[in-house]
Amino acid sequence: MVTIADVARHAGVSSSTVSYVLSGKRTISEDTRERVRRAVDALGYRPNASARALASRRVNALALVAPFRADNNVPVLLEFVASIAAAAREADLDVLLVTQEEGDEGLLRVRDSALVDAALVMDLEMNDARLPMLRSNGLPCVLIGYPEDPGQLSCVDLDLHQSGVRAVEHLADLGHRAIAMFGSPPAVYRRESTYAVRFASGFEEGARRRAIAATWRPVDQSHEAAAAAIDELLAERPEVTGIVVHNEAILPTVLSVLESRGRRVPDDISIIALCPTDMAENQRVPLTNIAVPAGEIGRVAVEMLLRRLDGAGGAEIRLLAPELTERSSTSAPRNA
């Protein structure tokens, strides 16, 4: 193992000089800096992370508290994790995985043993049981999701309430008067995931504002559940001409079942999805969608965390404005 002392010897300087060259916290003559650089390269030196952390009281790592449950939004989850990892690495942070199951204890453990400088928490509930701990545990923390009362915690997410409103308004603007929403699985609402609850409340508010006849219901991810939801809808509310879908997994089923029931998209029924853009583009009928910008949310989350680590400013709430893209799944209703 190559240590800083090896580098110092090789370069003919003291180890503190090597340290300063690497950190840039001291002005160093061009000459020595170059010699040190060369020694570092020649020996392939990389500072020992533990030693560095011990001395500097900074580990350069963040805890990622992620739900590895096979829930609604699996590909979205991956996109979150990937973008967080990439953004973290760019900021020279490593990512320590803390699973949801470890609970409060998990975060307290990594904090107390000084394994991380900060935490990034995904998958929040409106009144998340972890919030008291997160608020008081002293770790700089950014939430991906927007709970009821974040207190002094930073939050970032797509503005899901606004997204719900937009989805309804878009259909209303096209002339639809009766719409429905197929939501995420029941379990997601039962635990009050912020993204599901807020989107639903936006959906309701949009309907109220535009005086649209609107209903919604949770839908499980299975083919059967989606098919049943559609059949019930067609039977009970035949007047519906627009469907909002907040459930990535059932999108293909929704399209194929509607077709098999003799309903054409968008001629008979318009569809708007809340889903990642690539998913919207790759359906049998390219879907008008409000994008879930998972990559951007992840990047912003890391940025916000860095700002807190630098002690620059307090908590912030960042809700990204929804972007709706018109594709082939929406049109004016036939009888409009």
Added chain:
Amino acid sequence: MVTIADVARHAGVSSSTVSYVLSGKRTISEDTRERVRRAVDALGYRPNASARALASRRVNALALVAPFRADNNVPVLLEFVASIAAAAREADLDVLLVTQEEGDEGLLRVRDSALVDAALVMDLEMNDARLPMLRSNGLPCVLIGYPEDPGQLSCVDLDLHQSGVRAVEHLADLGHRAIAMFGSPPAVYRRESTYAVRFASGFEEGARRRAIAATWRPVDQSHEAAAAAIDELLAERPEVTGIVVHNEAILPTVLSVLESRGRRVPDDISIIALCPTDMAENQRVPLTNIAVPAGEIGRVAVEMLLRRLDGAGGAEIRLLAPELTERSSTSAPRNA
């Protein structure tokens, strides 16, 4: 921050005694041990991970090199990660995320900076470009996947070759004489992912052994691709009575398209899937499947890593025997 010195003072012993109580590497009188235990609890002491790592030359962490690409097997990937994380925590190891994109450099970095003691690498290719580095980098390493020439690296995976054989044999035993396989996306074979290549080779060997007319082709994850694959198959090989599917994402589509083309499962066409059990159970028609035991593979991988860390023995190859479960999607062919 509570340090070992605080605990020592509180318990009226030396800090080395505290260390020994915690590590159990020395016999301690019942009395002092109890006093130290109480002090630890009273102060809420948790050893500083960096200090411990620096002194003991062991960080108690493993690198998880995972592909966060939205590939074929997304839910499976999650199951891997979840089970690995759980098993690691049980062994008191933390998990550091290293993304595929960081490449060789990523692993070298975490090794050189002593961030981890070992590595777990997922998603291997038959002649993975990382193999030379993995073999020589000095980090104890377990591969999830079975490449062409693992050398002195430990591997664990489902026995995919055997799984392919079994799938064919099961259909052959039922009396099918002409079968087909829908594989993973083309990109997966292009990069020669071990799981896809080995399953396909097993499929071919099974067909050879039983003198079954068998063909296979990669299939993209989209609805269109799956539908096209089915229509081509029905047109070009109407004699086919059994289909093996190694592509979780298209399972629902395969079932619904077959039905919409007037083919009943299993009456007209039998289906065997290689997929996780819950996925097989939750299709419109419960699928006969060979299970992808992601959870078990993850656990075994961590076990193998621990064994290597303890210096107990060399490289091992563990290929888990396939388990086939008969459900409603297979039967004897009609004309048999």
Added chain:
DNA sequence: TTGAAAGCGATACCAA
């Protein structure tokens, strides 16, 4: 512009 040396908080060897 640089070096010497005192920590950082543990572990583990050497003594007693």
Added chain:
DNA sequence: TTGGTATCGCTTTCAA
């Protein structure tokens, strides 16, 4: 059965 202390590899203060 226990304590003292050198040590791990780095950062950062104090001096020059």
